[in-house]
Amino acid sequence: MSRSIRLAVIPGDGIGPEVVAQGLRVLTAVLPSDVKLETREYDLGARRWHATGETLPDAELESLKEHDAILLGAVGDPSVPSGVLERGLLLKLRFAFDHHVNLRPSRLYPGTAGPLAGRPDIDFVVVREGTEGPYTGNGGSLRTGTPAEVATEVSVNTAYGVERVVRDAYARAQARPRKKLTLVHKDNVLVYAGRLWKSVFERVGREFPEVTTDYLHVDAATIFLVTQPERFDVIVTDNLFGDILTDLAAAVSGGIGTAASGNINPDGTFPSMFEPVHGSAPDIAGTGTADPTATVLSVALLLRHLGYEREAARVEDAVAADLAGRAGAAARSTEETGSALVNLVS
Amino acid sequence: MSRSIRLAVIPGDGIGPEVVAQGLRVLTAVLPSDVKLETREYDLGARRWHATGETLPDAELESLKEHDAILLGAVGDPSVPSGVLERGLLLKLRFAFDHHVNLRPSRLYPGTAGPLAGRPDIDFVVVREGTEGPYTGNGGSLRTGTPAEVATEVSVNTAYGVERVVRDAYARAQARPRKKLTLVHKDNVLVYAGRLWKSVFERVGREFPEVTTDYLHVDAATIFLVTQPERFDVIVTDNLFGDILTDLAAAVSGGIGTAASGNINPDGTFPSMFEPVHGSAPDIAGTGTADPTATVLSVALLLRHLGYEREAARVEDAVAADLAGRAGAAARSTEETGSALVNLVS
Numbered sequence: 001m002s003r004s005i006r007l008a009v010i011p012g013d014g015i016g017p018e019v020v021a022q023g024l025r026v027l028t029a030v031l032p033s034d035v036k037l038e039t040r041e042y043d044l045g046a047r048r049w050h051a052t053g054e055t056l057p058d059a060e061l062e063s064l065k066e067h068d069a070i071l072l073g074a075v076g077d078p079s080v081p082s083g084v085l086e087r088g089l090l091l092k093l094r095f096a097f098d099h100h101v102n103l104r105p106s107r108l109y110p111g112t113a114g115p116l117a118g119r120p121d122i123d124f125v126v127v128r129e130g131t132e133g134p135y136t137g138n139g140g141s142l143r144t145g146t147p148a149e150v151a152t153e154v155s156v157n158t159a160y161g162v163e164r165v166v167r168d169a170y171a172r173a174q175a176r177p178r179k180k181l182t183l184v185h186k187d188n189v190l191v192y193a194g195r196l197w198k199s200v201f202e203r204v205g206r207e208f209p210e211v212t213t214d215y216l217h218v219d220a221a222t223i224f225l226v227t228q229p230e231r232f233d234v235i236v237t238d239n240l241f242g243d244i245l246t247d248l249a250a251a252v253s254g255g256i257g258t259a260a261s262g263n264i265n266p267d268g269t270f271p272s273m274f275e276p277v278h279g280s281a282p283d284i285a286g287t288g289t290a291d292p293t294a295t296v297l298s299v300a301l302l303l304r305h306l307g308y309e310r311e312a313a314r315v316e317d318a319v320a321a322d323l324a325g326r327a328g329a330a331a332r333s334t335e336e337t338g339s340a341l342v343n344l345v346s
Numbered sequence: 347m348s349r350s351i352r353l354a355v356i357p358g359d360g361i362g363p364e365v366v367a368q369g370l371r372v373l374t375a376v377l378p379s380d381v382k383l384e385t386r387e388y389d390l391g392a393r394r395w396h397a398t399g400e401t402l403p404d405a406e407l408e409s410l411k412e413h414d415a416i417l418l419g420a421v422g423d424p425s426v427p428s429g430v431l432e433r434g435l436l437l438k439l440r441f442a443f444d445h446h447v448n449l450r451p452s453r454l455y456p457g458t459a460g461p462l463a464g465r466p467d468i469d470f471v472v473v474r475e476g477t478e479g480p481y482t483g484n485g486g487s488l489r490t491g492t493p494a495e496v497a498t499e500v501s502v503n504t505a506y507g508v509e510r511v512v513r514d515a516y517a518r519a520q521a522r523p524r525k526k527l528t529l530v531h532k533d534n535v536l537v538y539a540g541r542l543w544k545s546v547f548e549r550v551g552r553e554f555p556e557v558t559t560d561y562l563h564v565d566a567a568t569i570f571l572v573t574q575p576e577r578f579d580v581i582v583t584d585n586l587f588g589d590i591l592t593d594l595a596a597a598v599s600g601g602i603g604t605a606a607s608g609n610i611n612p613d614g615t616f617p618s619m620f621e622p623v624h625g626s627a628p629d630i631a632g633t634g635t636a637d638p639t640a641t642v643l644s645v646a647l648l649l650r651h652l653g654y655e656r657e658a659a660r661v662e663d664a665v666a667a668d669l670a671g672r673a674g675a676a677a678r679s680t681e682e683t684g685s686a687l688v689n690l691v692s
């Protein structure tokens with residue numbers, strides 16, 4: 001049997017190309033020899049925008065569709081006005097490819113530093129809605145720039161959108177040993193959106209009688225993430241709360257250097273996109289010191305999404321072994337970490 | 347000279363009455379003997395709602411106005427549908443009395459436990475906008491309860507509202523030794539509200555040339571709160587981000603048991619309201635074990651707001667001394683902690 005993966009690669013800005021290079025090395029090393037990996041690189045991000053003014057031309061969007069998955073490094077640079085690349089590239093991809101399941105696992109690997117280091121019981125996954133909420137761009141401003149300005153942002157939530165991500169989260173909880181799902185929202189203040197999320201959460205829950213459920217306000221959830229992270233198994237939440245909680249989750253587990261994410265279109269109509277949670281880190285770009293671990297773990301999510309479960313597990317085991325061995329060792333270069341992981345998966 | 351304070355007291359639900367009782371003891375003990383303290387208690391909260399269906403009748407709202415300040419314990423109970431007391435009482439007070447400066451200091455007192463214990467350099471204050479953003483109740487839902495439901499929440503931001511809270515935050519930063527102000531928002535996604543906040547922040551900043559400024563996206567801010575809390579001095583942010591960040595700030599500093607807040611109407615048109623950040627904690631209500639420290643620190647904010655700066659400092663020093671002495675000691679009752687603080691301020 002001959003299989004193939006058509007992978008679109010968006011290295012992006014800053015440390016993006018550096019970490020993506022290592023992610024691809026590990027991917028190549030772990031794939032069975034009969035799997036043909038075809039990659040195509042896309043020059044998108046700050047450099048391209050400065051050169052041409054383009055963020056994501058239609059032709060490229062179309063061409064990206066011809067792939068099985070997308071691997072993205074990081075996008076963004078202080079020289080580009082805030083929002084241009086986020087709305088014009090990153091969010092455009094998430095919305096155009098209907099990446100409604102934004103998957104962000106948090107695991108505290110033995111050996112990692114950080115405020116909660118040494119607690120092996122942190123192992124949860126945030127299922128963040130990816131195509132609705134305050135991310136829809138439904139805002140505006142009136143009398144802009146005057147003392148009478150009014151600026152609004154509208155969070156849009158649909159039963160359709162909430163139900164599909166909630167059901168996905170239940171299914172993930174069901175497949176995990178602890179089978180626990182926590183809904184995070186702020187339904188005591190955001191009463192309309194909150195009512196919708198909570199009622200869908202309860203209704204869909206009837207299809208998953210084995211899953212234990214829980215509800216937390218987003219403010220309380222941040223406290224528990226720091227003080228009792230072991231209480232979480234799967235969390236489902238809206239786009240903005242998910243954005244905030246997953247950065248916090250990264251901080252309290254292995255750090256932002258190990259936080260992976262998948263922007264998933266579960267039905268496969270469009271390619272899913274995998275990227276580290278961290279940004280382009282222009283301050284350390286070019287120094288060869290960025291940690292490629294988050295990208296490598298994103299490659300694991302990519303492999304699992306494409307059905308290569310065994311290879312995904314091998315990559316994750318390699319990362320665990322590598323992190324465990326790192327404790328106390330001298331700082332390594334991006335390339336050295338990549339090589340260590342390549343060796344471990346080969 | 348004879349002075350007086352007319353204080354409205356809303357003990358509320360759960361542990362509210364227990365912690366408020368200790369707050370009042372400390373307040374009475376610290377006030378100079380020539381200050382007459384007149385308190386009037388308001389029966390508002392879950393009990394009242396169950397009994398009468400009322401959350402905050404107009405007559406009571408009017409009568410609260412006749413006071414110099416309000417001390418609130420905590421409001422809420424699982425038996426009341428989410429949102430009823432929040433919108434009908436807590437937020438109603440904040441909006442009716444134009445509490446646009448929601449002040450939440452975070453200090454890691456020596457002796458306190460928690461993930462970052464032992465770091466004496468945590469000392470910042472969050473100035474959270476209190477009357478706009480996603481808290482305005484400007485949402486709605488269409489085809490409610492059907493598979494075609496759409497639910498929206500509108501974040502409303504005005505130049506008027508943003509400017510006054512930003513100016514207040516600059517003035518606070520200016521008065522502190524480090525003179526640093528960080529704006530937290532998410533202007534790469536919430537582009538309209540973000541543009542307004544950022545432009546007002548820059549414009550008002552010109553009036554405070556000594557204040558160093560900084561901007562962080564809310565997701566990045568959660569990371570720094572955990573990993574580098576010492577980088578913060580004063581933070582100014584919107585209503586919802588402020589809600590989330592201050593619970594997190596409490597978790598990483600002294601814990602939610604020491605987090606105080608003031609809902610301030612700076613021009614004094616209406617009474618300001620002081621309350622612990624924690625909730626009514628029904629699980630421990632009646633056990634006499636709630637920590638009244640957050641309420642006592644809220645009393646310090648109240649004293650400072652009314653011009654009793656020396657007394658405010660005495661209360662804060664007492665809390666610091668008490669927390670430092672607590673390390674390793676047996677758990678104390680609410681009353682014992684109150685007595686210890688009364689002794690320290692007397």
Ligand SMILES: CC(C)[C@H](C(=O)O)[C@@H](O)C(=O)O
Nearest residue numbers: 086090091243277534535565
């Ligand atoms: C860059 C930004 C648009 C993005 C988001 O807010 O989703 C990022 O923070 C993330 O979490 O992937």
Ligand SMILES: CC(C)[C@H](C(=O)O)[C@@H](O)C(=O)O
Nearest residue numbers: 188189219432436437589623
């Ligand atoms: C109870 C709730 C309405 C309130 C808020 O969201 O402001 C609380 O969380 C707070 O921070 O004071």
